[in-house]
Amino acid sequence: MTRTVLPATQPGPAADLPGRRRPRMRLGRWSAPLGIVGAVVVLLWLVVAVVAPFVVPHDPLAQDLPRLQAPGSGTIFGTDALGRDVFSRVLSGATVTIPLALLLVVMSVLIGAVLGAASGFFGRWVDELVMRVTDLVMAFPTVILAMVIAAALGASLLNAVLAALIVSWPSYARLTRGLVLGLRTSNYVVSVKLLGFSSWRLLLRDIAPNVVGPILVLASLDIGTAILLLSGLSFLGLGAKPPTAEWGSMVSDAVQNFDSWWLGLFPGLAILTIVIAFNFVGDALRDALDPKSVTVRGGGATL
Amino acid sequence: MSEHTISGRRLSGSAVPRPAGVLTVDDVVVDYRGRPPLRAVDGASLAIGAGEVVALVGESGCGKSSLARAIVGIERRTSGTVRLAGEEVPVLGLRRRAAAMTGIQMVFQDPNSSLNPRRPVGDQIQDGVRAAVARGEExxxxxEWLMRVGLDPQAVRRYPHEFSGGQKQRIAIARALAARPRMLVADEPISALDASTQTSVAALMRSLVVDAAAGMLFISHDLSVVRRIADRTLVMYRGRIVESGHTETIWRDPLHPYTRALLAAIPVPDGAGRLPLAPQEADRDAWTEVVPAALGRMAPGEGA
Structure with missing residues (x-):
């Protein structure tokens, strides 16, 4: 850009500019091939989660097939010890696990971000209170604490989500607090304060948009962890109850019939693919949102 | 300029703020907690009038920035008062700043952190306009402000990362001036810029501030720029203002030993290849002494 001083008679700046330029998140940044692969796999699983109830070849709960049938002979993924179709159960598992994992992450983000932002922005006793609670939760190993809470609440899938929520919000609170704390004293926030704007306006308009990126990255990486945690709790008998087609409890059932490899392999692969896919998406998101990866358009900008 | 300029004589601790001064700083002390506590500003007083540009110079760590931040209210003052047009400037807290107090604005040293990276620059300048309107200004x-600071007016929809450092600083200046401040505090606004940009930005700031009949406290360690743009100069050493008054007087005939050392350290591009004298450690004790004659110095020709 050069120093062109236009006469005042020129049309206003709104007249001939194409649309608002967004600085980040253009499709070009998604060039990371793994990110695209991850996004495709995630999308496929999301579609499966939506359409599974309508397209499964068998009722996932019906026990009307020959027991422990190997894949290929009449069924795609074989049948389990109770004569249920493994393929239908794996597809139905997506309907059970993915929405719950998403719910879990969204709730963790909301709780963590709100408490973390309040903590970083208001400081003092608010900060002390929130941070000591996060310390308390984080002092325990995540899975063990979730197990204890889930066991105390009673085995059900919703209680497993609640237990996972209690152990997973503090990381968001910590992250958000750190980001807000840094931005609160930054020159541009101070400048806006000097211009007489209220704290709420500052928080929502000047701080929040600069905090969303890193939280989004953590959240996308965390969906995989959430699926693992929910499956893990179900595997331990603290989550989904039989006969629910949940991946973790399917793997758990497979342990009793170790020779029938297909019982554990396919739900295990389902967990593996979606966890890896969400991690790829998270990594790509992190790269895309990294300010250092931003290219300056119309380069050579000097005074 | 002389009709706007008021005397830079050091005010005594109990002095009544002069109505002529837009900004009156009276015996401000800034301490930083620690062991031992650090006294960054040790009783600084100054007054700046409308349309007057006052420079504050001194070495790194002498308390220039602390004084600037205490004046606008970013830093807590241990004691002393700061008044903008007679009204006390409060410390910036969680509460929103009163409309009257948006009459004091600040430009920071680092242009990269002065602008929100996720908002178009036009929106950010609009914040300044809004502050001015809230105070009853036009x-x-x-x-228009982009044009005034020498940038393409069509750039309002661009984002900060699309500008160079010097351009970002111009935008930050535009935002501050869009609030139509009565007082602009500039904390080393040119030191992050390259040499050729420094002079143009400093000159631009002076002309805009003088045009708007506002006052400006311009902090810099670039003495040659200060000589060109400041009506008066304050020299700070270890938290105290050791010499003050008309820029040209101080430049030609520095009275305080620290001012002399400071001016002797400026390289002279006369082709002789001489390196300026590095200040000697042994001289530092002499720099803390108080030279009453060095304060409130008049322009050459004016009465003492």
Whole structure:
């Protein structure tokens, strides 16, 4: 850009500019091939989660097939010890696990971000209170604490989500607090304060948009962890109850019939693919949102 | 300029603020907690009038920035008062700043952290306009301000990362001036810029501030720029203002030993290849002494 001083008679700046330029998140940044692969796999699983109830070849709960049938002979993924179709159960598992994992992450983000932002922005006793609670939760190993809470609440899938929520919000609170704390004293926030704007306006308009990126990255990486945690709790008998087609409890059932490899392999692969896919998406998101990866358009900008 | 200029004589601790001064700083002390506590500003007083540009110079760590931040209210003052047009400037807290107090604005040293990376620059200048309107001033358009600081008015929709450091600093200046401040505090606004940009930005700031009949406290360690733009100069050493008064007087005939050392350290591009004298450690004790004659110095020709 050069120093062109236009006469005042020129049309206003709104007249001939194409649309608002967004600085980040253009499709070009998604060039990371793994990110695209991850996004495709995630999308496929999301579609499966939506359409599974309508397209499964068998009722996932019906026990009307020959027991422990190997894949290929009449069924795609074989049948389990109770004569249920493994393929239908794996597809139905997506309907059970993915929405719950998403719910879990969204709730963790909301709780963590709100408490973390309040903590970083208001400081003092608010900060002390929130941070000591996060310390308390984080002092325990995540899975063990979730197990204890889930066991105390009673085995059900919703209680497993609640237990996972209690152990997973503090990381968001910590992250958000750190980001807000840094931005609160930054020159541009101070400048806006000097211009007489209220704290709420500052928080929502000047701080929040600069905090969303890193939280989004953590959240996308965390969906995989959430699926693992929910499956893990179900595997331990603290989550989904039989006969629910949940991946973790399917793997758990497979342990009793170790020779029938297909019982554990396919739900295990389902967990593996979606966890890896969400991690790829998270990594790509992190790269895309990294300010250092931003290219300056119309380069050579000097005074 | 002389009709606007008021005397830079050091005010005594109990002095009544002069109505002529837009900004009156009276015996401000800034301490930083620690062991031992650090006294960054040790009783600084100054007054700046409308349309007057006052420079504050001194070495790194002498308390220039602390004083600037205490004046606008970013830093807590241990004691002393700061008044903008007679009204006390409060410390910036969680509460929103009163409209009257948006009459004091600040430009920071680092242009990269002065602007929100996720908002178009026009929106950010609009914030300044809004502050001016809230104070009952005439509304204005962000692109006019971009034009005024020498940038393309069509750039209102661009984002900060699309500008160079010097351009970002111009935008930060535009935002501050769009609030139509009565007082602009500039904390080393040119030191992050390259040499050729420094002079143009400093000159631009002076002309805009003088045009708006506002006052400006311009902090810099670039003495040659200060000589060109400041009506008066304050020299700070270890938290105290050791010499003050008309810029040209101080430049030609520095009275305080620290001012002399400071001026002797400026390289002279006369082709002789001489390196300036590095200040000697042994001289530092002499620099803390108080030279009453060095304060409130008049322009050459004016009465003492």
């Amino acid at each position: 509304p204005s358009e962000p692109h």
